[in-house]
Amino acid sequence: MQTVVSTPIELLDASDELSGMIRSSDIYHHYFEARQIMLEDEEAKRLIEDFNQHKEKFDEVQRFGKFHPDYSEVTKALRIAKREMDLHESVSAYKKAERSLEKLLTEVSEALAASVSPNIKVPSGNPYFDNSSCSGGCGSGGSCSC
Structure with a gap:
């Protein structure tokens, strides 16, 4: 059944209903549980803190680059810390749930945009997981038709 929304308040109410449906989904519950497990995991906390410290050092060094x-x-220490963090079970499970x-x-978002107009593009912010985005950017001969 399609609901007709005629006022901005009704539209906001409908968006609240949609977000409630998303928060009650299995995907969201799996994400929430994985996040809680990771946040309570002492080893994960240590690895994340270690990674953040290496990232701060890298940011300082990055200003001058390889000079x-x-x-x-x-750079090597940062890559090692990231790999250790990413391979930890609770961090890995959290990242997988987050991607889902x-x-x-x-x-x-794509379904909402397409229902308004087929010409509306929805950036996902992650080109590795966005199958419907224009690869290469505008003017590159990609599939976005811009």
């Missing part, structure tokens, strides 16, 4: 004397050492939720939100 900084510690660039290679700091992002995919659901992108699909809902």
Whole structure:
């Protein structure tokens, strides 16, 4: 059944209903549980903190790029810390659940946009997971037809 919305208040109410449906989905519940498990995991906390410290050092060194004397050492340490963090079970499960939720939100956004007009593009913010985006940008001969 299609609901006709005639006022901005009704539209906001409908969007609240849609967000409630998303929050009651299995995908959201899996995401929420994975997030809680990761936030309560002491080893995950340590790995995330370690990664953030390496990232801060990298940001300082990045200003000078490979001309900084510690660039290679700091870059390597950052990659190692990221790999250790990403491979940890609770962090990995959280990231997987997060990608599933992002995919659901992108699909809902694309469905909403397409129902308004087939010409509306919805950026997902992640070109690796966005199958409907224009690859290469405008003017590159991609599939976006812009």
